[in-house]
Amino acid sequence: MNAGFAESFHFLFTLSTIFYLFHLNILCMEGIIFDIKHYAIHDGPGIRQTIFLKGCPLSCWWCHNPESQKKEIESYTKVNKLDGKKFYKEETIGYRTTTSELMKIIEKDTLFYEESEGGVTFSGGEPLMQTDFLFDLARKTKMNYIHNALDTCGYVSQDDILRLIPYIDLWLYDLKIIDPELHERYTGVSNEIILKNLEFLDETGQDIILRFPVVPGITNTKSNIEQIILFAKTLRNTKRIDILPYHNISKSKYDRFQKKNRMENVKTEGLNAESIQNEFESNGFKVKIGG
């Protein structure tokens, strides 16, 4: 037996031990989340728990979780009112936790998932920004017979998607703007990878619900909706779409977290949700307003 073989054997042995320990939940990953929502009923089937992972590669103008964009833990001043008096507390947006700690919280609601055919939804931010953490978490929930949904913007590496496929039961996949330039203008990135990943997931037969945020003046334009329909029709297996009407929450969430809001001067125009629903339905899609 030569030395090289012994070395690589040793390496493989160590690697398999690490995997084995992962499997026993002895080792676990650490990540940053910024919220957990219980009785989440708009993020997939049944009663769910939604875990919000921090960090997003996009910076959409209309983002309704502006506190999710930065990957790092941030601080802000929380204001509590009591008897008309204001109390200020320094708090953080996001906190570090481990997949084992999260599992304890996730499993507390197991009976609700079982009874309602619900489960866990990973949202964000973009959950795939913390790939290893998400992978470990999704694997653990799967091992506990929990249904996993992933809410993704799709701007992630195909390798990561490939690795996750066995653990994700339902993909909630954002489809915002088809024109690459406009996409880049309003979200900060091109949509090339996003559309490619979507096609890939569709071809491999994953269960996908498209999510279309209806943002007046930005995504809610005649041409964009036409293009979305055209594109979506090319998908072989994906026939469901959720329409998410935009809501101007600028005065609350952006203020609360002391963030700059770019939607202030955007004019509200475009089709209403029902007309968009009709458009999609007449093209053979199953549509839900509000997710």
Add this chain to the structure above:
Amino acid sequence: MNTRIQKLREQSLNAVNTISAERGLLITKFYQNELSGKESIPVERAKAFEYILNHKQICINDGELIVGERGPAPKATPTYPEICLHSLKDLEILNTRDKVSFKVDQKTRKSFEDLIIPFWKGRTQRERVFKAVKTEWIDAYEAGIFTEFQEQRAPGHTVAGKKIFRKGMLDLIKNAEEAEQKIDFLNDPDATEKSEELYAMKIVAQALINFAERHSIELEKLAEKNTDKKRKEELKRMAEICRRVPAHAPQTFHEALQHYWFIHLGVITELNPWDSFNPGRLDQHLFPFYASETEHKMLTREDAKELLESFWIKFNNHPSPPKVGVTAQESNTYTDFSLINLGGVNEQGEDATNEVTYLLLDVIEEMRILQPSSMVQVSKKNPDKLLKRAALITKTGFGQPSWFNTEAIIQELLRQGKDIEDARNGGASGCVETGAFGKESYILTGYFNLNKVFEVTLNNGKDPRTGKMIGIETGDPEEFENFQSLFEAFKKQLGHFVRIKLEGNNIIESLYEQEMPVPFLSLIIDDCIQNGKDYNAGGAKYNTSYVQGVGIGSLTDNLTALKYHVFDKKNITMTQMLDALENNFESHEELRHDLIYETPKYGNNDDYADEQAKEIFNAFFEAIDNKPTVRGGKFRINLLPTTSHVYFGSVINAMPDGRKAGEPLSEGISPVQGADRKGPTGVVLSASKLDHLKTGGTLLNQKFSPSFFNNPEGITKFIKLIRTYFRMDGHHIQFNVVNADTLRKAQKEPEKYNDLIVRVAGYSDYFNDLGEELQNEIIKRTEHGSL
């Protein structure tokens, strides 16, 4: 709803509550003039009942299909001077109080002044009760440690079983005669008492038949006068029905309703039993009549609905008899609590839902009136269809129906020693109280103020509001070295007050046994006839006396705040805390903020807090459960407040959970208002840590935004929330669907509405976290029902 019902509903809703002197005058006259003085007490009471029914005015309202009023007109409410006597001052309070007032006219006032008050003063049951109980009982009662139902209302709280839908008064008289023949005068020391009781039962059964006959006569007169051909026929038919029932067992759907209604009037005319009587499992009782008549084309669904709606009006015409003294001023929300049970399982344990279940749900939705109240029993054997239909009514936000867990009810009853069939035929009545319908006398004895006991513990036996020593010395709280010592002190104090309460109850129940037999109610509830024994003397097959614990959510948060800040984190000392409480948090605002916002709370599935809830529950259970009562039954606990959490809060100073002096406590087993921040799953997970099966009912109230029901999927998720709670043995849940007013209140006092979740767009958020503009928009949307 057809035009007739619309009119009847309007009439009922517009009828003004009045105090009627009719019953008071009749019973006064009877005891003054008619009484021979040679009869036993049960026979006297029976003859008084007969006298009232023979002489009271018969009231038949325009267009109604079911007849019979307790007073001379709808909402004309009698008093029961033999139980408690309204003074002229009480009448004035009732006449003028803001909410649920009862108008008192000059003639009524004069009747009270000249006849009723002079005769009954010094002879009422209430006076007997206050004379018989000990000083320590009076002290605790006055301090607000507990209330006592039976000082103003007779023991009641029972529900009709299937027997009355299968037997007429003549059958019951026959049963009483059979029981008489079995009396063993040679060997049974109670033989004479039994014989008198059975004689009394026969008198009241016949009295009800005569009362129905008086209605027949009146109906015939009206038929003769009436020129409308259709109504004329209707009146004639109703006259025939009143000749048949309640003398005989009902044969038709219409007869069944009229039959029950006469029995209902009998029960609430005899005395004023707490929590009005009701027909219980109505969908089961009515189904055989409905099925057979619809099959033979004698009755359509629409006919049946019209009859049921007419029946519904009768309940709404009968407000709860108002109270006297301080409680007259305070308790202004009392309707009687007739709770119609739907769904559940039948005697064989099978799904009991049928066409009448869904018909009744239509009636509930259309009628939208306070009384009768309604609930659905949800068994694992019932289809989701039942829940989905009922959820559509819950969504409309008038609080009905409430939701109950059949399997929990059955297990609770079995634990108390009931037969499986009796348990399956049972249900919940009043607010949430478990009972074996038709076979049990389950008395509510009064609310018990857990937080007041805790306040007395923090003051080493004294009531801080009066400085009076009402408890026992359990140690200076500043000396407690750990949380356990504090909790032990609380347990000792609890044991002390529970003993006072139970002793008092035994005294009071004995007084009812001796002085206030109820031969009519005894006819209805098994096995009073067979035993020849009165309902109030333990004649029923099962006898239970419940004590209602109030404020477990508040007490959990109070104990948790002390454990967290004083003993574990040592943020402050007990001395500082007590000082803050004494000053009602004045110049301790920062501390109060931390107590509200930075402290573990019950209702979030947080074991740190929920452990205390379990401990309190166990302590309360151990102190009361299975102690014997004088009626040969057992004391049991349940956890419900009705409105007493407001009164109980008014007698307590500031508390460690940040609650200020006088503010309401938490209700039922619900978290403190605004303390739950982890959504409804967190609430039901916390609530299910209590051992519901060891109670006779718990009450959980959950705030819900209407937006959660806005599509079929939302409704499915909602019913699965209920199913999950029930899978964890939860007893009851009801939904307070928030309206725009609630949201406006939340804008003003956000700290009380931390739990309020609303749907914003494709997502939901805490209302408090939204900016004011968005809050306003959501208020507008809620107002327009467009959510």
